[in-house]
Amino acid sequence: MGNAKGREVLAIIPARGGSRKVPSKNILPLAGKPVIAYTIDHAFASSSVKRSVVSTDSEKIADIAREHGAEVIMRPPELANDSARIDAALLHVLDTLREGEGYRPDAVVLLYANVPVRDDSITDRCVRHLFEKGGTSVRTFSDVGKFHPMWMSRIEGDRETPYRELNVYRRQDLPKLFIHDGACVVMRTEVLEAARERPEDNFALFGDDRRAIVQERHSTVEIDTPYDLALAEAIIRDRKGGKIEAGGGLGG
Numbered sequence: 001m002g003n004a005k006g007r008e009v010l011a012i013i014p015a016r017g018g019s020r021k022v023p024s025k026n027i028l029p030l031a032g033k034p035v036i037a038y039t040i041d042h043a044f045a046s047s048s049v050k051r052s053v054v055s056t057d058s059e060k061i062a063d064i065a066r067e068h069g070a071e072v073i074m075r076p077p078e079l080a081n082d083s084a085r086i087d088a089a090l091l092h093v094l095d096t097l098r099e100g101e102g103y104r105p106d107a108v109v110l111l112y113a114n115v116p117v118r119d120d121s122i123t124d125r126c127v128r129h130l131f132e133k134g135g136t137s138v139r140t141f142s143d144v145g146k147f148h149p150m151w152m153s154r155i156e157g158d159r160e161t162p163y164r165e166l167n168v169y170r171r172q173d174l175p176k177l178f179i180h181d182g183a184c185v186v187m188r189t190e191v192l193e194a195a196r197e198r199p200e201d202n203f204a205l206f207g208d209d210r211r212a213i214v215q216e217r218h219s220t221v222e223i224d225t226p227y228d229l230a231l232a233e234a235i236i237r238d239r240k241g242g243k244i245e246a247g248g249g250l251g252g
Helices: 035-045 059-067 086-101 122-133 189-197 226-239
Strands: 009-014 051-056 071-074 107-110 137-143 153-156 159-162 178-188 210-215
Touching (some): 035 059, 051 059, 071 086, 086 189, 107 122
Parallel strands (some): 009 051, 009 107, 137 210
Antiparallel strands (some): 107 178, 137 178, 153 159
């Protein structure tokens, strides 16, 4: 444990060029600026983040990131395909900075580029929680609500069967479960580096003492579908009192 003050914290924003469900989702225009710009701005506004780097395989994304003030490290194609692991992309950034500058942070903040809506204070809260409460990582979560696995079904053709034995009928009787909402992940650097030794574990980058901060549902919007884009636009418009910068709007 310890204090977050004086710690060197690096924010890494991974932004692949490819996306199947929403093509170019990281740079789509949203309320006056590209989607990724909201994450870059969030990183710059976080008092705990000392340095921010965008990791991408796309020259177009790189140009946009630089226009918004971010450092860019180009990622090799083998670390940017559909099967590439996020820890490999993060380690590539760490290796590049260490080998080129001798730079090594105390912690790494993972901020997904396709999350234009997140609580302004969430990154600082996660970093503070990591260093003051202990643990190997901190992730943000929200309640699964009515989308609980005990109420889910398999459907083959049109025949439905419960995914699990259905014996709870009232929502208040369901056990509390939470899902990572994509807002923020903070890891100790040594834990992320140790993930190299556990290639069989896709979640080794979080370490063995994983902590959580629970947020209200819908405090984060991650762009994975056209509906998410519309929802993010509505929230951003509401926060700005209905005023959107010139050139904004969906597809604008």
